[in-house]
Amino acid sequence: MKTLAARVESLRRSEIRVLFDAADDQPDAIRLEVGEPSFTTPAHIIDAAAAAAREGHTGYGPNGGLESLRHLLSDKIFRVNGFSAEPTNIVVTPGAMNALFSIYMALLEPGDEVLLPTPGFPNMDEMVRLFGGLPVFYELDPNSDFIPDVDEIDRLCGAKTKAVFINTPSNPTGAVFPPAVVRSIVDVTREHGVWLISDEVYDEMILDPAAAHASAASFPGSDHVVSVFSFSKIYAMTGWRVGYAAAPAHFADRLRVLQEPEVSCPSTISQKAAEAALSGPRAPIEEMIDAYRRRRALALDVASSEGLTVVPPAGALYMMVSISEAPSSSLDFALHLLETQGVSVAPGSVFGPAGEGWVRISLAADDELLVEGLRRLAKTLRAQTVVAT
Ligand SMILES: Cc1ncc(COP(=O)(O)O)c(C=O)c1O
Numbered sequence: 314m315k316t317l318a319a320r321v322e323s324l325r326r327s328e329i330r331v332l333f334d335a336a337d338d339q340p341d342a343i344r345l346e347v348g349e350p351s352f353t354t355p356a357h358i359i360d361a362a363a364a365a366a367r368e369g370h371t372g373y374g375p376n377g378g379l380e381s382l383r384h385l386l387s388d389k390i391f392r393v394n395g396f397s398a399e400p401t402n403i404v405v406t407p408g409a410m411n412a413l414f415s416i417y418m419a420l421l422e423p424g425d426e427v428l429l430p431t432p433g434f435p436n437m438d439e440m441v442r443l444f445g446g447l448p449v450f451y452e453l454d455p456n457s458d459f460i461p462d463v464d465e466i467d468r469l470c471g472a473k474t475k476a477v478f479i480n481t482p483s484n485p486t487g488a489v490f491p492p493a494v495v496r497s498i499v500d501v502t503r504e505h506g507v508w509l510i511s512d513e514v515y516d517e518m519i520l521d522p523a524a525a526h527a528s529a530a531s532f533p534g535s536d537h538v539v540s541v542f543s544f545s546k547i548y549a550m551t552g553w554r555v556g557y558a559a560a561p562a563h564f565a566d567r568l569r570v571l572q573e574p575e576v577s578c579p580s581t582i583s584q585k586a587a588e589a590a591l592s593g594p595r596a597p598i599e600e601m602i603d604a605y606r607r608r609r610a611l612a613l614d615v616a617s618s619e620g621l622t623v624v625p626p627a628g629a630l631y632m633m634v635s636i637s638e639a640p641s642s643s644l645d646f647a648l649h650l651l652e653t654q655g656v657s658v659a660p661g662s663v664f665g666p667a668g669e670g671w672v673r674i675s676l677a678a679d680d681e682l683l684v685e686g687l688r689r690l691a692k693t694l695r696a697q698t699v700v701a702t
Contacts, residue, residue: 320443327435328644329663335648336657343686344678346647346659348484348630350549351677352604354586355597358548361589366582374581377569378405378557382584385591386557393516394540395531398559404568405587407579409514409543409556414440415571416510416539416558421446425475427510428466431665432459432633432673434484434512438665446475452667455624455633459486463497470501476508482515482526485664485673486633487626489519492527499532507537514543514556515629518602520609520676524627536561546630548590549601553583605630608676608683615684619691630676633661634690637670638698646697647672654689 316322329346336342377383383400390398406412413436421427423445429437431450438448451466453459466477479498481490490498502509511529519526530538543556558568572578609625612632616623622635639646643660650672651657659675661668678686 320445324439324443327663329435329659331644332647332651332657332659335651339651339655341655342651343656343682343689345674345683345686346657347675347677348659349551349677350546350601350630351679352549352601354549354553355590355593357593357597358550358586358589361593362553362582362586365585370581370585372581374578374584376572376578377565378403378579379581379584379588382588382591385588389591390542390559394513394528394542396528396535398530402562402565403557403559404565404572405555405557405579405584406572407556407576408545408554409512409541410436411554411576412541412556412558412568413437413510413512415568415575416541417441417444417446418575419564419567419571420475420508422475424473426471426473427475428469428477429665430461430478430480430483431667432485432661432671433478433665434480435663435665437478447473449474450665450667453483453486453488455635455671458624458627459483459488459633460490460494461498463494463501466498467501467505470505470507474505474507476510477502478510478512479529480512482518482628484515484629485631485659485668486624487520487629487631488624489521489524489526489627492525495527495529496532499529499535499538503534503537509535509538511538511540513540515546516542517547517598518605518630519628520602520606521625521627526628530559539564544587544590548598550586550590553580553586555579555583555587605676608678608680611680612674612676612683612687615687619688621687621691621694626676631673632676633671633673634658634687635670636661636672636694639694640697643669643672646693650690650693654693656686656689658686658690
């Protein structure tokens with residue numbers, strides 16, 4: 314029998330899946346490792362999708378997404394992200410994951426380097442490797458609230474660098490990069506002649522009133538920026554699989570052409586749901602964001618009263634909790650916490666080399682479970698610290 318492709322054989326299974334599987338075996342576990350909203354999709358979006366299906370929107374659509382949706386997205390990008398993207402600059406994809414996949418496929422030749430953050434979104438390094446690229450990590454320092462050091466990005470950009478990936482608001486850190494930092498990254502990447510991939514799937518999830526999201530493409534001289542957005546998190550639509558990229562005209566055109574052999578087109582019904590999300594009432598969306606804000610405040614209170622070291626998140630859905638005092642690795646700590654306390658968290662090791670010493674909790678859990686989960690985490694950490702000293 315012929316073997317499978319080496320690039321696929323060498324794919325590693327994410328450690329977060331180890332946690333998922335172990336937590337699935339414990340039906341009463343408090344699930345703080347999840348990376349998706351606790352809410353179901355707002356009813357008006359579901360209703361619009363059902364109506365669209367009944368009206369016959371059940372066939373294939375254009376490779377790059379429905380024109381009607383791309384017009385609405387052009388408005389959204391102008392209103393929320395502060396830059397102009399014509400419908401032809403926008404490509405709708407089955408989730409942001411697919412947008413990122415196509416972007417790397419479009420960019421990478423074997424041996425090309427991509428700068429990735431650590432702690433950072435775990436799927437990126439595997440994706441880069443899948444296309445023969447080499448991830449090069451830039452570290453996000455908790456003492457700087459996980460905001461990147463632009464000088465480090467500047468230093469790491471070399472002859473082999475093809476692209477720099479940034480993600481703000483950030484998974485897993487919750488950092489929201491100040492506009493001046495985003496602007497400097499736009500400038501540095503332009504000077505080096507590399508692409509800037511800006512993952513903004515949490516763009517409207519700002520939890521700290523003092524923070525504001527800045528889109529890389531809103532700054533002058535940003536025609537090397539490709540931006541990635543999603544309906545998954547903001548509208549609690551993870552399962553509908555609708556994301557989109559906004560890119561310079563030629564890049565967008567190539568991404569659209571790539572859709573044909575890759576996925577043909579995004580789901581038509583899901584795109585109709587996305588149209589309803591954009592044109593429907595904002596109140597259900599604001600209610601969800603208010604709930605995340607309340608849970609953030611609650612989580613910070615419990616962390617402080619339990620003596621946990623955390624970096625207060627400014628956006629997204631997550632909070633990093635330090636376990637640097639624990640004698641074990643973050644994976645062992647997470648497995649031990651699940652086994653002994655029934656609390657599931659994401660081990661920091663999942664988020665690249667700088668993730669060790671941390672675990673990520675999700676603010677998607679219900680208030681009481683969040684509080685109880687953090688208390689048990691603190692208890693476990695205290696017990697381990699006492700044993701170790
Ligand atoms: C930073 C980041 N980018 C992209 C994605 C993928 O989103 P989607 O559900 O649209 O594929 C996620 C999902 O967790 C994410 O956290």
